Amino acid sequence: MSRISALFDLQQTDSRIDAANSRIAYLTQLLEDNALVESARQTVSEAEAALVKSRSSLKELEDAAQKLQQHANDLEKKLYGGQIKGNKEMAAAQLEIETFRQRKKETDDKTVEAMLGLEEAEATLKAAKESLVQAAKTTAQGQVNHRRERDELEAALVLLQVERAKRLKMVMPPDLPVYDKIRQQKQGVAVAEVMYGKMCGKCRVELPLAKQKEIKGGTYIVLCPSCGRILYHKF
Ligand SMILES: [Zn+2]
16 A cells, blocks of 8 residues: 555545534434424414403403493383383483494404304414324424434444544655645545546646656655645556
C-alpha cells in the first residue's frame, strides 16, 4: 500500500462515517418532530371550545324563550282571570302579551339556527378527533421506520469506527495533521482521486503534466493546484 492510498482508504471510511452521522442527525430531528400531531391536537381543542360555546348559546336561547312564554302565560292568566281592570290597562296588557309572543317567536327562530350550529360544531369536533387519530397513527408509523433506520446506522457506525482505526494505523503519522486540516477546510473531503490519469476527481480541473508525473509515484503528498486536496492516483 502506498502512502497516498492509505490516506485515500481513510478518506473513504471517513466519508461513510460523515454520511451516517448526518443521516442520524436528520432522523433524530424527524423523531423529535411532532408537528402533525400538535397541529391536529390544536384543531381538536378549538373545535371543543366552539362546541362549548354553541351549547351555551343554545341553552341561553332556550331559557330566554321559556321566560318569555312564562311571562305571556302569567299575564294572560291575570287578564282573563279578571285581575286586570279598566279598558286602558286591559289593552296595555294585551299589547304586552303580543310583544312577549313576538319576542318568543324571534327567539325560537334563533334557537333553530343555534341547533343547526350545534350540530355543525359536533360534526367538526368528530372530524377533528378522527384527524388526530390519523395524524398520531401516521407519525407513529413514520417514527418506527426512522428509529429502525437510525438503529441500523448506529450499528454500522460501530463497524466503521473499527475499520477507521485499522486504516488509521496504515497512515504515516506526519500525514495525519495534513489530512485532518484539509478535511476540515474542504467539507470533509481531503483526498481526491485522479481521473483518466490527469484530472482532479473532485474539482474536475486538468492537472499540469508535471503534477501528473508526480502523483503516479504515490510516495509523497501532491496537492491539487486548483482545490488544494491530496491527489490519489489508483493503479
Ligand atoms: Zn482539485
